[in-house]
Amino acid sequence: MTATTLQPAINVLPSKKTPIILTVIAVITFFSFGLLGNDQAAHFTLNSAGDAFELPELVLPGRITNIVFGVLLLAIAAYSWMQRKQGKALATWMIAVAAILFVLGFLVWVVSGANINSISLASLLAGGVVLAVPLVFGSLSGVLSERAGVVNIAIEGQLLGGAFTAAIVASVTQNAFAGLIAAGLAGAVVSLVLALFSIKYVVNQIIVGVVLNVLVSGITGFLFTTVMQEDPELFNSPVHLPVVEIPLLSAIPVIGPILFKQSVIGYLMYLAVFLVWFGLFKTKWGLRVRAVGEHPKAADTLGIKVNSIRFWNVTLGGIVAGIGGSFFTLVAIDSFTKEISGGRGFIALAAVIFGRWNPIGAFLAALLFGFADNLQVILTIIGTPVPSQFMAMLPYLVTIFAVAGLVGRSRGPAAAGEPYVKE
Amino acid sequence: MSEKAPVVPDSGKPGNDLLRQITQGPGLVSVLGVIVALVIGGLLIAVTDEKVGETAGYLLAKPSAFFSEFWRAATESYVALFNGSIYNSTQGFKPFLETLTVSTPLICAGLGVAVAFRAGLFNIGAQGQIIIGSVLAAYIGFAWHLPIGLHLLLVIVFGLLGGAIWGGLVGLLKAKTGAHEVILTIMFNYVAVYLIDFLMNTQAFRRPGETNPISPILDSSAIFPAIPGSRLHLGFVMAVLLVLAVAWMFKRSTVGFEFRAVGHNPEAAQTAGINVARTTIIAMALAGALAGAAGVAQVAGTEKVLTGGIAGSLGFDAITVALLGRSTPWGTFFAGLLFGAFQAGAVNMQITTGTPIDIVSVVQSLIVLFIAAPPLVKAIFGMNRKKKRSSKLEPTKAGAK
Numbered sequence: 082m083t084a085t086t087l088q089p090a091i092n093v094l095p096s097k098k099t100p101i102i103l104t105v106i107a108v109i110t111f112f113s114f115g116l117l118g119n120d121q122a123a124h125f126t127l128n129s130a131g132d133a134f135e136l137p138e139l140v141l142p143g144r145i146t147n148i149v150f151g152v153l154l155l156a157i158a159a160y161s162w163m164q165r166k167q168g169k170a171l172a173t174w175m176i177a178v179a180a181i182l183f184v185l186g187f188l189v190w191v192v193s194g195a196n197i198n199s200i201s202l203a204s205l206l207a208g209g210v211v212l213a214v215p216l217v218f219g220s221l222s223g224v225l226s227e228r229a230g231v232v233n234i235a236i237e238g239q240l241l242g243g244a245f246t247a248a249i250v251a252s253v254t255q256n257a258f259a260g261l262i263a264a265g266l267a268g269a270v271v272s273l274v275l276a277l278f279s280i281k282y283v284v285n286q287i288i289v290g291v292v293l294n295v296l297v298s299g300i301t302g303f304l305f306t307t308v309m310q311e312d313p314e315l316f317n318s319p320v321h322l323p324v325v326e327i328p329l330l331s332a333i334p335v336i337g338p339i340l341f342k343q344s345v346i347g348y349l350m351y352l353a354v355f356l357v358w359f360g361l362f363k364t365k366w367g368l369r370v371r372a373v374g375e376h377p378k379a380a381d382t383l384g385i386k387v388n389s390i391r392f393w394n395v396t397l398g399g400i401v402a403g404i405g406g407s408f409f410t411l412v413a414i415d416s417f418t419k420e421i422s423g424g425r426g427f428i429a430l431a432a433v434i435f436g437r438w439n440p441i442g443a444f445l446a447a448l449l450f451g452f453a454d455n456l457q458v459i460l461t462i463i464g465t466p467v468p469s470q471f472m473a474m475l476p477y478l479v480t481i482f483a484v485a486g487l488v489g490r491s492r493g494p495a496a497a498g499e500p501y502v503k504e
Numbered sequence: 505m506s507e508k509a510p511v512v513p514d515s516g517k518p519g520n521d522l523l524r525q526i527t528q529g530p531g532l533v534s535v536l537g538v539i540v541a542l543v544i545g546g547l548l549i550a551v552t553d554e555k556v557g558e559t560a561g562y563l564l565a566k567p568s569a570f571f572s573e574f575w576r577a578a579t580e581s582y583v584a585l586f587n588g589s590i591y592n593s594t595q596g597f598k599p600f601l602e603t604l605t606v607s608t609p610l611i612c613a614g615l616g617v618a619v620a621f622r623a624g625l626f627n628i629g630a631q632g633q634i635i636i637g638s639v640l641a642a643y644i645g646f647a648w649h650l651p652i653g654l655h656l657l658l659v660i661v662f663g664l665l666g667g668a669i670w671g672g673l674v675g676l677l678k679a680k681t682g683a684h685e686v687i688l689t690i691m692f693n694y695v696a697v698y699l700i701d702f703l704m705n706t707q708a709f710r711r712p713g714e715t716n717p718i719s720p721i722l723d724s725s726a727i728f729p730a731i732p733g734s735r736l737h738l739g740f741v742m743a744v745l746l747v748l749a750v751a752w753m754f755k756r757s758t759v760g761f762e763f764r765a766v767g768h769n770p771e772a773a774q775t776a777g778i779n780v781a782r783t784t785i786i787a788m789a790l791a792g793a794l795a796g797a798a799g800v801a802q803v804a805g806t807e808k809v810l811t812g813g814i815a816g817s818l819g820f821d822a823i824t825v826a827l828l829g830r831s832t833p834w835g836t837f838f839a840g841l842l843f844g845a846f847q848a849g850a851v852n853m854q855i856t857t858g859t860p861i862d863i864v865s866v867v868q869s870l871i872v873l874f875i876a877a878p879p880l881v882k883a884i885f886g887m888n889r890k891k892k893r894s895s896k897l898e899p900t901k902a903g904a905k
Contacts, residue, residue: 234686274873282877287626287686289876291823292869299865300548306860307552427690434687470702477691477698484683484691 099176100165103158106183111151114190119143123192124199129207133332139202143193150186154179188456196464205459206452207338210347211413213451215240215422217350218405219429220436220443221357222268222398226275227438228361229394230374230387230496234290235275237426238297239399242267243406245301248417249309251319251410260319261346261407268403269396271297276395280388283500294426302419309417317416322346344412346404353401358440370394374494377501387501402426431480438493450476533881534828537874538842540884545867546578549859553577581859588852589845599848601734605806607844609634609798609818611743614825614836615750616667616794620685621831622754623787624767629674629689630795631819632696633667637796639700640666642803642810643709645722655725656804660742663800664793670696671792672785679781685788693819697812704812711809719810728805739805744837746797751833763787795822817865821847824872843868 123146125139157179161171192200219236226233246267251260275293279286309317322345331341340351361367369390372380377387409421428450435449436442457472550556556577559570586592589603613630620627641663650658674688703709704717711720728737753760765773766783774780802814825843829835846868850861874881881887 232686234690278873278877278880282879284873284876287628288827289873291628291820292827292872292876295820295824295865296869296873299862299869302862303548303860303866304552306862311554424694427694430687431691468702468705470698470705474695474698477694481677481683481688481691481695484687485677485681 097165099171100158100161103154103161103171103176103179106179107151107154107158110147110154110183110186114186115144115147115151118147118190119193121193121198123189125188125192125202126199127201127203128334129201129203129338131332132334132337133329134334136334141189141193143189146189147186150182150189154182154186191460191465191467192463194466195460197462200459200463203335203338205455206335207342208458209452209455210339210448211451212454213447214347214350214412215405215408215425216429216432216447216450217354217444218346218408219402219426220432220447221353221440222272222402222405223430223433224357224361224436224438224440224443225370225398225401226272226391226395227433227497228374228494229370229391230377230494230499230501231276231279231391231395232286232290232498233275233395233398234287234430235271235293235297235426236402236429237422237424238290238294239268239271239402240406240409240422240426240429241294241301241420242271242297243403244409244421245304245406245417246403247407248319248410249316252316255320257320257322257411258345260411261322261404264403264407264411265400266403268399268401268406270399271403272396272399275399276392279500280391280395283502286498286500298420301417305417305419313416319410319416322411344408346408346412349404353404354440354444357401361440371494373501374496377496377499381501381503391501402429428476431476434493435480435483449479533878534875536881536885538871540874540881541867541870542582544870545863546582548866549581549863550574550577581853581857581863584853584856584859585846585849587849587856589849598734599852601731601736603841603845603848604740605735605737605844606848607840608737608740608743608801608805610821610825610844610847611837611840612746612801613795613798613818613822614829614840615746615833616671616791616798617822617826618829618831618833618836619750619763619794620671620787620791621826622767623763623783624770625675625678625784625787625791626686627671627674627689627788627791627795628686628823629671629692629792629819630798630822631815631817632689632693633670633792633795634799634802634815634818635696635700636670636799637663637665637667637792638799638803638810638814639703639709641796641800642719642722642814645726645804646720646810647708649723650725652725655723656728659722659726659804660797660800663804664796667796667799668789668793671795672789674792675785675788678788679784700814701812704810709810717812721809722804726804727808728801730805735806737801737805739801742797743801743840746794747833747837750794754833759783759786795819798822821868824868827872828875 120143122140122142125141127136127139157171157175161175164171192198219240222236222239223233243264247260247264250263251257254260271293274296275286275289278284278289305317324342324344325348327341331337333341343350359367361370369380369385372383373385373387373390380390381387406422410417414421429447432443432446432450436444436446453472453475457469460467460472461469553573556570556573559566559573563570588599590600591597592599613634616630616633617627641659644662645655645659648655648658670692674685674692677683677688678685701717704719709717709719711718728739728742730737754764762773762778762783765776765778766780766787770780773783798818799815802818803810807814821843825839826836828842829837829839846864847861850864853859853863854861
């Protein structure tokens with residue numbers, strides 16, 4: 082057998098992937114959504130209860146809208162092929178426009194083909210943001226620890242630990258804020274185990290993360306049965322965090338409910354995204370963290386304490402994710418149940434990757450996933466031909482495409498996953 | 505094919521820390537790790553026990569009552585666990601047959617994870633591979649009607665194939681694009697979960713006249729023969745055969761050699777002429793096929809029908825099984841038996857003492873954590889005091905601002 086050489090030839094031209102994907106979505110929009118689409122119109126209402134003024138309803142005829150969108154997308158695809166020939170990549174904003182056209186086209190197609198041809202865009206967006214809250218916190222936890230070079234598979238465990246502790250503390254103390262703080266601490270405890278094992282005992286970070294998820298799920302499940310269910314009145318009826326409405330601003334249609342009518346955790350989310358972004362990219366601390374995540378040896382030579390930075394970052398991430406977990410029991414759901422986080426920690430992990438390890442990117446990715454989640458619920462209600470399971474798959478499929486490099490490149494911090502041992 | 509001798513994986517710089525961590529380590533530490541995990545589990549049981557709580561109220565007045573209750577609570581559950589998994593006076597060793605039944609898919613899927621580990625790949629995707637494997641196996645089992653022998657054979661083949669496809673896809677994506685297999689397998693798990701959820705709601709898979717998502721019962725010709733009076737079926741023999749096959753593969757075959765070489769040091773393997781991309785794909789497909797076998801054991805042996813929850817938490821338990829078994833075929837076999845015993849016994853434990861089944865996942869994950877960190881276990885038992893003092897430490901201040 083001869084040795085086969087499968088080294089890819091070095092490509093001078095930009096990758097074909099972007100033009101190919103653009104062409105594919107253009108064709109889908111033009112033919113499947115457009116020509117083969119539905120003649121009926123899709124109705125989108127923009128108002129929700131309590132708005133200050135009325136906006137007109139958007140009415141888009143199914144077939145024609147998508148034919149127009151399809152033509153626009155085909156134009157963008159053609160342009161990107163031309164750009165590629167000249168050795169240029171397509172501008173990011175054009176990709177964004179294409180993505181938005183595709184998503185809108187998809188919405189128009191599904192809604193016009195449904196049993197009820199009308200959905201509320203306002204509640205679709207607002208509900209999506211609400212569903213995204215734990216995802217955003219979880220993904221920030223991922224960003225914080227992975228930027229410092231520790232892979233965080235334990236987000237699910239941190240969320241679950243936070244949700245459980247928040248429920249029990251808020252029930253016993255009858256104080257939702259005590260629950261919030263306790264949730265942060267619980268997340269930190271989970272993180273400390275991750276940090277201890279992966280940094281001090283140099284156990285493979287992925288192993289620790291995977292095992293921690295099982296451990297937290299086991300412990301919370303065990304205590305749920307032995308403690309909470311023995312006396313649910315005392316241990317599992319958490320006081321909820323209030324929804325804070327900012328007067329006047331919350332009455333603006335569409336964006337009012339999203340930005341100015343949130344639970345405390347909702348506002349904390351916006352703050353946390355900003356703080357993590359600012360901290361990582363605008364401060365000395367952030368520079369050190371990123372150095373540790375990319376090249377720990379170089380950072381060490383410059384006197385940065387690699388393992389201590391990693392330790393505190395992982396812990397901080399745990400606090401953030403724990404607070405995110407409290408969203409389940411202090412805002413969304415009345416009481417704790419087993420596995421209440423339901424795999425959202427893994428969607429958060431997906432958001433980290435899809436957002437390219439950037440807090441803002443992760444935030445947007447988490448919003449997208451929350452939006453997809455909510456859309457799935459709404460589409461089930463209005464009765465569409467697309468099975469809801471395929472909508473639910475979307476975040477995962479998108480992530481597979483993202484890590485496989487089909488949607489841009491996503492490359493994590495260079496030293497993530499590798500323990501640092503001083504020589 | 506046989507002229508791959510120049511590879512000496514152990515030379516040069518350390519290739520794969522993960523691999524060394526998993527495959528090496530003294531047996532004593534493993535045993536101690538299991539003991540520590542059991543003790544912690546016992547503490548958790550005792551602390552949450554009602555009577556222990558009552559006696560704690562008068563701890564100072566009557567400490568003996570507290571401690572005897574504490575001891576009773578912790579041991580009672582483990583005794584129930586033993587009675588439900590190995591032996592009890594009324595049923596004899598019959599519970600052990602149940603342990604073997606529960607172990608069967610754990611061993612198969614654990615082998616899948618172990619094979620991938622050996623090739624340096626972290627297969628978190630056993631869950632998805634089990635699901636796809638059991639979907640294909642079950643479909644052949646209830647939709648086709650074939651003669652005895654051939655039918656079961658095809659069920660097995662398609663089950664393995666389903667897992668192999670799901671795992672192989674990950675291998676392909678990793679080999680071609682460099683995407684990390686951990687992320688890919690996690691995402692593939694969820695895709696599989698929603699896929700089976702979707703399928704269970706279609707005409708093809710839903711049992712006629714049934715409103716719950718449950719498939720028709722598999723034909724009797726598609727089911728492993730079972731020992732009368734128990735759930736133990738020939739699938740266990742399949743698991744043992746797979747253990748033997750994997751052991752043979754690692755010891756004697758070229759493929760197994762290539763797996764190990766790539767697992768130790770991919771660069772060296774590449775230089776020596778091993779096709780790393782191809783090895784990755786084969787390793788993941790094989791890992792998937794083994795997990796698929798777990799799916800076969802479930803649908804054609806233990807459950808006899810397909811449901812959305814057919815894989816339970818098998819895929820994640822398989823990871824702990826492979827880790828505890830240090831990714832060797834026989835290690836995985838015995839780890840599978842141990843965790844199978846835990847799970848079989850936990851049912852009896854929950855019925856007789858009211859201790860929730862969740863304690864099993866607590867103990868299982870603690871075992872893996874402790875075994876992965878021998879220094880911690882040694883520290884608990886005071887075994888490495890000397891070493892610690894001697895290796896502490898050269899000056900660490902590197903001069904910089």
